[in-house]
Amino acid sequence: xxxxIWVVVACISTLKCLLIPSYRSTDxxxxxxxxxxxxxxxxxxxxxxxxxxxxxxxxxxxxxxxxVLSQVAVFFDPEMLKVDNLGYASAATVLFQRLSVIVTDLxxxxxxxxxxxxxxxxxIYRREEGMRGWSQPGxxxxxxxxxxxxxxxxxxxxxxxxxxxxxxxLLSITRICQDRTLEGAFWFAVLLNFKHIYVYVxxxxxxxxxxxYCFTASNKDGGVKWTSFSLVRxxxxxxxxxxxxxxxxxxxxxxxxxxxxxxxxxxxxxxxxHAYWAPNFWALYNVADKALTIIGIKSGVVSGDILKQKAxxxxxxxxxxxxxxxxxxxxxxxxxxxxxxxxPSLLHLWRYPGGPNGFIxxxxxxxxxxxxxxxxxxxxxxLLMIVPLSLLAVQSFKDAQVFLLLSTVGHFSLFPLLxxxxxxxxxxxxxxxxxxxxxxxxxxxxxxxxxxxxxxxxPLLNPIDTMYIVGLVPLYVYCDIMHPLLGLSEQLAFLxxxxxxxxxxxxxxxSWLRLYSNTLKRGGVKVEHSKQD
Numbered sequence: 267x268x269x270x271i272w273v274v275v276a277c278i279s280t281l282k283c284l285l286i287p288s289y290r291s292t293d294x295x296x297x298x299x300x301x302x303x304x305x306x307x308x309x310x311x312x313x314x315x316x317x318x319x320x321x322x323x324x325x326x327x328x329x330x331x332x333x334v335l336s337q338v339a340v341f342f343d344p345e346m347l348k349v350d351n352l353g354y355a356s357a358a359t360v361l362f363q364r365l366s367v368i369v370t371d372l373x374x375x376x377x378x379x380x381x382x383x384x385x386x387x388x389x390i391y392r393r394e395e396g397m398r399g400w401s402q403p404g405x406x407x408x409x410x411x412x413x414x415x416x417x418x419x420x421x422x423x424x425x426x427x428x429x430x431x432x433x434x435x436l437l438s439i440t441r442i443c444q445d446r447t448l449e450g451a452f453w454f455a456v457l458l459n460f461k462h463i464y465v466y467v468x469x470x471x472x473x474x475x476x477x478x479y480c481f482t483a484s485n486k487d488g489g490v491k492w493t494s495f496s497l498v499r500x501x502x503x504x505x506x507x508x509x510x511x512x513x514x515x516x517x518x519x520x521x522x523x524x525x526x527x528x529x530x531x532x533x534x535x536x537x538x539x540h541a542y543w544a545p546n547f548w549a550l551y552n553v554a555d556k557a558l559t560i561i562g563i564k565s566g567v568v569s570g571d572i573l574k575q576k577a578x579x580x581x582x583x584x585x586x587x588x589x590x591x592x593x594x595x596x597x598x599x600x601x602x603x604x605x606x607x608x609x610p611s612l613l614h615l616w617r618y619p620g621g622p623n624g625f626i627x628x629x630x631x632x633x634x635x636x637x638x639x640x641x642x643x644x645x646x647x648x649l650l651m652i653v654p655l656s657l658l659a660v661q662s663f664k665d666a667q668v669f670l671l672l673s674t675v676g677h678f679s680l681f682p683l684l685x686x687x688x689x690x691x692x693x694x695x696x697x698x699x700x701x702x703x704x705x706x707x708x709x710x711x712x713x714x715x716x717x718x719x720x721x722x723x724x725p726l727l728n729p730i731d732t733m734y735i736v737g738l739v740p741l742y743v744y745c746d747i748m749h750p751l752l753g754l755s756e757q758l759a760f761l762x763x764x765x766x767x768x769x770x771x772x773x774x775x776x777s778w779l780r781l782y783s784n785t786l787k788r789g790g791v792k793v794e795h796s797k798q799d
C-alpha cells in the first residue's frame with residue numbers, strides 16, 4: 267500500500283513543480299511578509315508589525331513555522347526577508363515559496379498513508395469480484411486527498427499551506443482511529459495553534475473524546491454510564507491540550523501581549539462576507555436583501571437614496587455594510603446560528619459515537635455548520651468539509667453520494683480564485699480530470715450497490731442531483747465567456763461572482779442537509795471506548 271501512495275506523491279509533486287510559474291494571489295506576498303518579519307524582528311514585535319497591510323494573523327505555531335522556513339529562505343534570496351521590501355517576488359523567492367509548499371505537503375502524504383492502514387479490508391464478496399489496484403479504497407482515497415483539485419489550485423497556484431495543515435488534521439484523526447487518543451489530541455491541539463480556523467471542528471473532538479475516552483463504559487441501551495467517568499483520563503487529556511497551548515501562547519502571555527495576539531486572530535471588523543461571497547446561507551441572505559430592495563424601490567416602499575448611504579455588498583470589497591431591508595447581521599448572530607446548527611450532530615455523537623466514522627461524520631457536519639452560518643467565511647473553507655468527507659466516501663455509499671455532489675460544486679465554487687486567462691485551461695482541465703476520477707472510482711468502489719433510477723444520471727447520483735451538476739456547465743459558460751462578450755464586465759462586474767456563489771450555495775446547503783439526514787438516521791451503533799489508561 268505504501269508503495270503506490272508514494273508513486274502518487276511523486277506524480278502529483280511533478281505536476282506541482284510544473285505549476286511553479288503560474289499565477290500568484292496576494293497570499294504569496296502575505297507569506298513572504300511573514301517570512302521577513304519573523305526572520306528580521308524579535309518575537310516581541312511579530313504581532314505588532316504593520317509595515318505591510320498583510321499583518322501576521324495566524325497563531326504562534328504558524329509564526330514559528332515561517333521563522334523556520336526563513337532560515338532556509340535566506341540561502342535562496344536574502345532580499346525577500348526584508349520587512350520593507352513589499353511586493354518582492356524575485357525568481358528565487360518564487361521558487362523557494364513554491365517548493366516550501368510542495369515539501370511540507372509530505373505531511374499530508376504521510377497522514378494519508380497512515381489513515382489508509384485503518385481502512386477495513388474489502389469483504390470476501392468484493393475480493394471474489396476481483397477488486398484490486400485502482401478499485402481499492404486505499405488507492406482511491408490516496409488520489410482523492412493527495413491529488414485533491416482544491417488543494418492543487420489553492421496551495422500551488424493561488425498559494426497557501428493547506429495541504430500541510432490538513433495533514434496534521436488527518437494525522438490527528440488517524441491516531442484517534444487507532445485508539446491512540448492522547449496522541450490524536452496532541453496533534454489536533456498543535457493544528458489549532460497553527461491555524462485557528464480548525465476551531466470549527468473542535469466541538470466534535472471535545473464531545474467524542476469526552477464520551478469515548480473520559481467515560482469508560484456504557485449502559486445496556488448504549489447510553490453513557492455516568493459512574494464510569496475517569497477524572498484521571500480527563501486530566502491527562504486536558505494536560506496534553508493545555509501544554510500545547512501554553513507552549514504556543516506562553517511567551518506572548520509572559521510579555522503581556524495576549525490581547526494583541528487575539529485581536530489579530532479574531533478581527534470582527536471585516537464584515538459578514540468575504541469579497542467573493544462564500545457559497546453559504548449568507549450569500550442567499552444577501553441576494554434576498556438585494557431583491558427585496560429592488561422590489562421596494564420600484565414599488566416606492568424603499569427610497570433609492572438609502573443605497574447611497576450604505577456600503578454596497580456587491581462592490582466586491584472586504585468591508586462592513588448594512589442590509590437595506592432585511593436585518594443586518596452582527597457577529598454574535600452568526601455564532602449562535604452556527605452553534606445551534608451543530609447541536610443535533612453533537613447530541614447524536616454523544617448518544618451514538620459509532621466509532622471513528624461517527625466521529626469523522628460529526629467533524630464534517632461541524633465544518634459544514636461553520637461554513638454555512640459563520641462570520642466572514644472564506645470560499646476556500648469549503649475544503650474543510652470536502653477533505654474529511656473523502657474519508658467516509660470510500661467506505662459508505664450514501665456518504666459517497668454526498669461527497670460527489672459537494673466535491674463537484676465546492677471545487678467549482680473555487681474557480682473565481684483563478685481569473686487570469688493563462689490559468690483558465692489549467693483549472694478547467696484539472697477540474698474535469700479530478701471530477702471524472704471521483705465519479706468513476708466511487709462507482710467502482712460501490713458497484714455492488716444496486717440503484718433503481720431509470721433516467722440518465724451520473725454514477726451514484728439521482729436525476730435531480732445530476733441535473734444540478736450539469737447546470738454548472740452553462741453557469742461557467744455564461745460567467746467566463748458570455749458575460750465578457752456581452753460587454754457587461756464593467757457595469758455588472760460582480761454578477762458572475764454572485765451567480766456562482768448563489769448557485770453553489772444551493773448545492774452546499776443541500777449536501778449539508780443530506781449528510782445530516784444520513785447521520786441522524788444512524789443509531790444504536792455500539793459505543794467503542796478507548797483502551798488507553
